[in-house]
Amino acid sequence: MTYIDKxxxxxxxxxYQTKLHWHVMFWHVTFGVISMLAGIAILTGAWSSKHGKGDSSGVMIWLGLLCFAIAAYLVVFGVLKRRATEIAVTNKRVIVKVGLATRRTIELLLPRIxxxxxEEPALGRVLGYGTVTIRGTGGTPEVFQNIYHPLEFREQVQKQIEGERRSG
Structure with missing residues (x-):
């Protein structure tokens, strides 16, 4: 059960529910793959030197394993960063939860928005991500970056606000 459901x-x-766009983990995965490839190259070199005349294969094995550990950390961190953010529109409010170990939650009542x-950068328009800023009455603006389909998110919030006005 998610934070929002609870x-x-x-x-x-x-x-309506959305999430962070996949590009938030792009660099984590990219550097993770680079680190993994470096680990493979180092372990291959260690294996070659073990069967040749080199005597540094022990250090190379540890270095290769370190590259694999770094790769795993980067990929897991990127995936968790994306999955640890929940964004929802309900019939009463907008709810955003960010983070696992340290958590930041924002709950804005629809009538108070x-x-x-x-804002969508050029690449964001192509890939479908952007920054959403919500201003509440008397409050500071809440900025949410890298939202997947930000225009759809805004439209859903506006639909719920209009529905709240009609029923209220």
Missing amino acids: HLIPGEAVT ESISV
Whole structure:
């Protein structure tokens, strides 16, 4: 069960969920693959020197294993960074939870939202990500970067605000 599912209030239902775009883990995975390839090259060199005249194969094996450990760390960190963020629109509020070990949560009631803006860089328009800024009444703007399909997120928030106005 997700954080959002656990913290719904009575009569509240999730109408839209999104997440961070996959590009947030691009560099983690890229450097992880590079580190893994370096580890393979080092271990291959260690294996060659073990069967040849070299005597540094022990150090090379440890260095190759270190490269594999770094690769695993980078990839896992990138995946967790993406998966540890939950973003939802309900019929009553917008809920955002970021982080695992340290957590930041933002819950904005729909009637208290003054504006919602979207910024998409050129690459973001092509790949489908952007920055969403939500301004609440009397509050500081809340900025959420690298949101997957930010225009759809804004549209869903606006639909729920309009539905709240009609029913209220």
